[in-house]
Amino acid sequence: xxxxxxxxxxxxxxxxxxxxxxxxxxxxxxxxxxxxxxxxxxxxxxxxxxxxxxxxxxxxxxxxxxxxxxxxxxxxxxxxxxxxxxxxxxxxxxxxxxxxxxxxxxxxxxxxxxxxxxxxxxxxxxxxxxxxxxxxxxxxxxxxxxxxxxxxxxxx
Amino acid sequence: xxxxxxxxxxxxxxxxxxxxxxxxxxxxxxxxxxxxxxxxxxxxxxxxxxxxxxxxxxxxxxxxxxxxxxxxxxxxxxxxxxxxx
Numbered sequence: 653x654x655x656x657x658x659x660x661x662x663x664x665x666x667x668x669x670x671x672x673x674x675x676x677x678x679x680x681x682x683x684x685x686x687x688x689x690x691x692x693x694x695x696x697x698x699x700x701x702x703x704x705x706x707x708x709x710x711x712x713x714x715x716x717x718x719x720x721x722x723x724x725x726x727x728x729x730x731x732x733x734x735x736x737x738x739x740x741x742x743x744x745x746x747x748x749x750x751x752x753x754x755x756x757x758x759x760x761x762x763x764x765x766x767x768x769x770x771x772x773x774x775x776x777x778x779x780x781x782x783x784x785x786x787x788x789x790x791x792x793x794x795x796x797x798x799x800x801x802x803x804x805x806x807x808x
Numbered sequence: 809x810x811x812x813x814x815x816x817x818x819x820x821x822x823x824x825x826x827x828x829x830x831x832x833x834x835x836x837x838x839x840x841x842x843x844x845x846x847x848x849x850x851x852x853x854x855x856x857x858x859x860x861x862x863x864x865x866x867x868x869x870x871x872x873x874x875x876x877x878x879x880x881x882x883x884x885x886x887x888x889x890x891x892x893x
Binding site: 686702703704705707708711712733744745765768769770771772773774775776777786787788789 | 814816817818862866869870871885887888889890891892893
């Protein structure tokens with residue numbers, strides 16, 4: 653399964669080892685881990701709760717992984733995303749991409765994260781000293797995802 | 809026709825419910841039509857579903873547009889912009 657949603661923590665080393673197993677053609681492993689911070693927008697964050705849309709989340713992530721594998725010459729890709737309650741310093745998300753060479757693996761890994769941030773149905777709610785608040789989407793995340801869009805034709 | 813409507817994340821809190829089964833007229837044939845129907849309930853519905861809030865809509869767990877068709881038995885989810893990762 654290239655995509656997993658779970659409440660429990662993950663072991664990036666074990667996940668990477670499993671993804672590489674029995675494939676001596678792999679020459680590059682690119683990975684990203686997103687971590688829960690203790691502050692956001694200048695306010696302390698004591699805890700966050702991650703909610704998702706079961707069913708759609710898996711489909712959306714599988715589509716993103718499939719698109720990455722179609723666009724870049726990579727071998728395997730894995731996305732593990734946690735939901736439920738998380739505290740600062742806890743791991744939130746893992747993306748791993750394997751391939752023959754680093755350039756394609758790096759690009760596919762970054763693409764998967766940028767699309768996950770803007771297209772996969774997850775929502776964060778933060779606990780702060782002033783109370784709970786839903787995290788607002790960032791324009792910078794939309795801009796990061798738009799980098800990967802093919803250039804629009806100017807014919808129209 | 810019967811459809812299942814879901815309200816996720818902050819929208820669920822604003823509307824006070826996670827979703828509902830609705831019996832709607834076949835004339836309400838698009839996502840935009842359903843949204844207008846729900847906004848007509850007034851109060852929190854009108855405020856939370858107002859245009860310009862960047863709300864997203866999925867039909868049968870695929871991202872949808874205002875013009876996307878709504879058919880009997882569909883699952884239509886309204887939610888705020890996503891913030892995972």
